[in-house]
Every structure is written in C-alpha cells, then in structure tokens.
Amino acid sequence: MPQKRLSIVDIANQLNISKTTVSFILNGRAQEKRISAELVERVLKLVKEVGYKPNSLAKSLRTGKSNIIGLMVEDISNPFFSSIARLIEDRAYENGYKIIYCSTYNNTEKTKDLIGMFRDRHVDGYIIAPPEGIEDDVSDLLKDNLPVVLFDRYLPLVDTDYIIVNNLFSAYNATQHLIGQGYKNIALLTFFSNQSQMQDRAKGYKMALKENNLKPILKELTFNQNPKYLVEPITSFLRKRKDIDAIIFGTNHIGTCGLKVINNLGISIPSDLAVVSFDDSDVYELHSPPITAISQPTEEIANNVITTLLSKLNPAAENVKTHAITLHTELAIRGSSKK
CATH class of the missing domain: 3.40.50.2300 (Response regulator)
Known part of the structure; x- marks a missing residue:
C-alpha cells in the first residue's frame, strides 16, 4: 500500500503544538507571530526528517494563489509554439511562477475541457493560442477576474489582451x-x-x-x-x-x-x-x-506575452489597460x- 501523505496536523501532533503554529512557520511568518527560534528549528527539523511536502492545491485554496500559469497552444511539438513556450517558462520561473502547458490541436471541445482542468487546479492566469468557439469560456474567465492573454491569433468578440504579428x-x-x-x-x-x-x-x-x-x-x-x-x-x-x-x-x-x-x-x-x-x-x-x-x-512574442500577464497578476497593479500588440515579421x- 502507498504510504499515507503526512499533513500539517500530523506534524503538529508529533510536536504537540497547534497546526496554526506549524502553518505560520512553514509560510515564513514565524518572526511576525513571535514564534521562538527553538520551536522553528524543531518544526523544520521534523519536516526535513519525514520529508513533508505541502499540498499545493490546499495552499492555493487558503491563499487564493497557486503561482501556476496555464499555457495552451495549438501543438507543443510545433517548433514555433515550443520555442515560445520555453521562453515564457523561463521568464515565468524567474518571477516565481511555474507553467503547465498542453496542446489543443485546434479542437474546441478539448480546449473547453482543458480550461476546466486549469480552473480546478486554481491556476492564476491563462496564456492561450485560441481555437474557434471558446469566446464564452474566455469571457467567463475574465468575469471571474482571471487574467487571459491570447497570442498568435485573437478573438474579435472578446476584449482581452493579445499579442500577434502583422x-x-x-x-x-x-x-x-x-x-x-x-x-x-x-x-x-x-x-x-x-x-x-x-x-x-x-x-x-x-x-x-x-x-x-x-x-x-x-x-x-x-x-x-x-x-x-x-x-x-x-x-x-x-x-x-x-x-x-x-x-x-x-x-x-x-x-x-x-x-x-x-x-x-x-x-x-x-x-x-x-x-x-x-x-x-x-x-x-x-x-x-x-x-x-x-x-x-518568437522571443519578442514570448516577452510581450509573459510581461503582459505578469502585469495583470501583480496585486499592486490596478486597472491595467488592455494591450493589443502587433509585432513585425522578417x-x-x-x-x-x-x-
């Protein structure tokens, strides 16, 4: 049988302290909450010994942020999309975000299902090379204050950020x-x-x-x-x-x-x-x-895409205007x- 995953409650019970205290320590708030250095050391030592890993989904439910971006392209094996995906991933990681990416193959129903999957995982933002027929789905994301940046093509009936070429x-x-x-x-x-x-x-x-x-x-x-x-x-x-x-x-x-x-x-x-x-x-x-x-x-497309999305994900930014960027080819x- 697979070994049961340890929780914050298990850590707290072993040390005979509250789960709230463990949570504060693991989230870097020990000094703010005036938790002693000795207790912090005990918690971190046990966490290391038992190999505890926090449940990212549960954390996202508590904090409202997953630090994950969903990237949806036509075909990730296509050199054009794969090179852009790599550049976006690098910039995202530098800014504390990880990327989950997938291929839609221009299939409308598959794209709708993938958007639902990303919603279930509480991704913070969406980068999409959209197929036809997903206007309502993208509009629903925007209504829920989830930033969406389109690239390679755009949806004329949806008012959101996009980056294209001429x-x-x-x-x-x-x-x-x-x-x-x-x-x-x-x-x-x-x-x-x-x-x-x-x-x-x-x-x-x-x-x-x-x-x-x-x-x-x-x-x-x-x-x-x-x-x-x-x-x-x-x-x-x-x-x-x-x-x-x-x-x-x-x-x-x-x-x-x-x-x-x-x-x-x-x-x-x-x-x-x-x-x-x-x-x-x-x-x-x-x-x-x-x-x-x-x-x-590709590099300019990727930089504009991730810069635009990061600006929308910045909690300090308010009423960031919608970008419609057209770049030149050679x-x-x-x-x-x-x-």
Missing part, C-alpha cells in the same frame, strides 16, 4: 517578393479556418495579387496535426495544378509536409517551383536550397524563391 502585411510582402522575381501563378496552401491569423494571411496574399492583376490560386486544407493526412491533398493539388510556378505555405506545418511532397514528386526548387513558407525553422535553413520564410519574432529571402 499577418496581412507579412503575406502581402512575401507575395510581392515572388511577383518581383517574375512569378505569376502563385498558389497559397493554407488551412481552412476562420481564425484571425489565417484570414489575414489569405487577405494579404490576395491583396498583392490584385494590385498586380494576377489571379489567386487558393488551396485550403482541413487542419490535422498528423502530417500523413496532409500529404495526399497536397500531392493531389500539385499534380493537378502544374501551371503554378510559385507556392506560399500558410504555416510551417503545411510547409514541412509540402516539401516532402515536392521531393517525392521530383519537383525542382526553384526552377520548377519557387517556395516561401510562414514560420522559419532550422529545417528550412538546412534544406537544399534553403527555404525563404516569414520569420516571426522575410528571410533564400534560394528557394530566387530566379
């Missing part, structure tokens, strides 16, 4: 780059989504084409985190549309799958097909030729898009 201009700029290189039949492969970031990328792409009297070639894929379910539709598209001379991948997830398909079909980059992708990664730099990519400022031009 997706519309980023896609516009990448498309203009391809047009400037002489490409005319430029396709955009993206996910079918009403999320703000995906909508803005499609708008920027179409805007650049319209300015140059070119027609859009838009292929929208059903989101799936498993690459094997994206290979077939991308393969089918490239086989049917042999007229395209350039392609923009709307995310790095689509981009890595797309490069595998291009390689399998024996398509040469850039002589047969120029390539640009959202979200830079080491894979793109190591590819031959290196892939032109829209690089998001188009890293490489061999895959040059004629």
Whole structure:
C-alpha cells in the first residue's frame, strides 16, 4: 500500500503544538507571530526528517494563489509554439511562477475541457493560442477576474489582451517578393479556418495579387496535426495544378509536409517551383536550397506575452489597460524563391 501523505496536523501532533503554529512557520511568518527560534528549528527539523511536502492545491485554496500559469497552444511539438513556450517558462520561473502547458490541436471541445482542468487546479492566469468557439469560456474567465492573454491569433468578440504579428502585411510582402522575381501563378496552401491569423494571411496574399492583376490560386486544407493526412491533398493539388510556378505555405506545418511532397514528386526548387513558407525553422535553413520564410519574432512574442500577464497578476497593479500588440515579421529571402 502507498504510504499515507503526512499533513500539517500530523506534524503538529508529533510536536504537540497547534497546526496554526506549524502553518505560520512553514509560510515564513514565524518572526511576525513571535514564534521562538527553538520551536522553528524543531518544526523544520521534523519536516526535513519525514520529508513533508505541502499540498499545493490546499495552499492555493487558503491563499487564493497557486503561482501556476496555464499555457495552451495549438501543438507543443510545433517548433514555433515550443520555442515560445520555453521562453515564457523561463521568464515565468524567474518571477516565481511555474507553467503547465498542453496542446489543443485546434479542437474546441478539448480546449473547453482543458480550461476546466486549469480552473480546478486554481491556476492564476491563462496564456492561450485560441481555437474557434471558446469566446464564452474566455469571457467567463475574465468575469471571474482571471487574467487571459491570447497570442498568435485573437478573438474579435472578446476584449482581452493579445499579442500577434502583422499577418496581412507579412503575406502581402512575401507575395510581392515572388511577383518581383517574375512569378505569376502563385498558389497559397493554407488551412481552412476562420481564425484571425489565417484570414489575414489569405487577405494579404490576395491583396498583392490584385494590385498586380494576377489571379489567386487558393488551396485550403482541413487542419490535422498528423502530417500523413496532409500529404495526399497536397500531392493531389500539385499534380493537378502544374501551371503554378510559385507556392506560399500558410504555416510551417503545411510547409514541412509540402516539401516532402515536392521531393517525392521530383519537383525542382526553384526552377520548377519557387517556395516561401510562414514560420522559419532550422529545417528550412538546412534544406537544399534553403527555404525563404516569414520569420516571426518568437522571443519578442514570448516577452510581450509573459510581461503582459505578469502585469495583470501583480496585486499592486490596478486597472491595467488592455494591450493589443502587433509585432513585425522578417522575410528571410533564400534560394528557394530566387530566379
């Protein structure tokens, strides 16, 4: 049988003192409550001997703080989200907070369940890359004075803090780059989504084409985190549309799958097909030729996200205004898009 977890009551009974006294000592309030140094030493010695660990959930119920932040992203294995999660975790830890993070896979019901789980664990604040359909859940958190910071995309109907990049201009700029290189039949492969970031990328792409009297070639894929379910539709598209001379991948997830398909079909980059992708990664730099990519400022995104949330968690801060921050990307031009 597993050994019974010791409680403050057990510590108090063994020393024949009150549990309140033990609690004051363990919470660093011995001097404030004028508890003798000799008694403090006895309590701490016993705590060390028996390996007592406080119940964090019970402590959060008493204090109203868990010093835990819930971080919810689309896919924690995605290089973009994992790098941001690591940077947020480092900053949070420096400020006395720990991170619990999870992947939503853009699933609305799963996200709702995860928010409920975080509520049960009394997390102090939420950082979310939100899927569609969770507006009411985020609004309920805000009504309960639980700070929420959104990133990568936002919810237009919810008044909360968010940090995004200029997706519309980023896609516009990448498309203009391809047009400037002489490409005319430029396709955009993206996910079918009403999320703000995906909508803005499609708008920027179409805007650049319209300015140059070119027609859009838009292929929208059903989101799936498993690459094997994206290979077939991308393969089918490239086989049917042999007229395209350039392609923009709307995310790095689509981009890595797309490069595998291009390689399998024996398509040469850039002589047969120029390539640009959202979200830079080491894979793109190591590819031959290196892939032109829209690089998001991950460190700047992470710093703004955690700084904004920490400002809302600061008990001394009152009526901190809502932040809507838009950051700039960089188009890293490489061999895959040059004629």
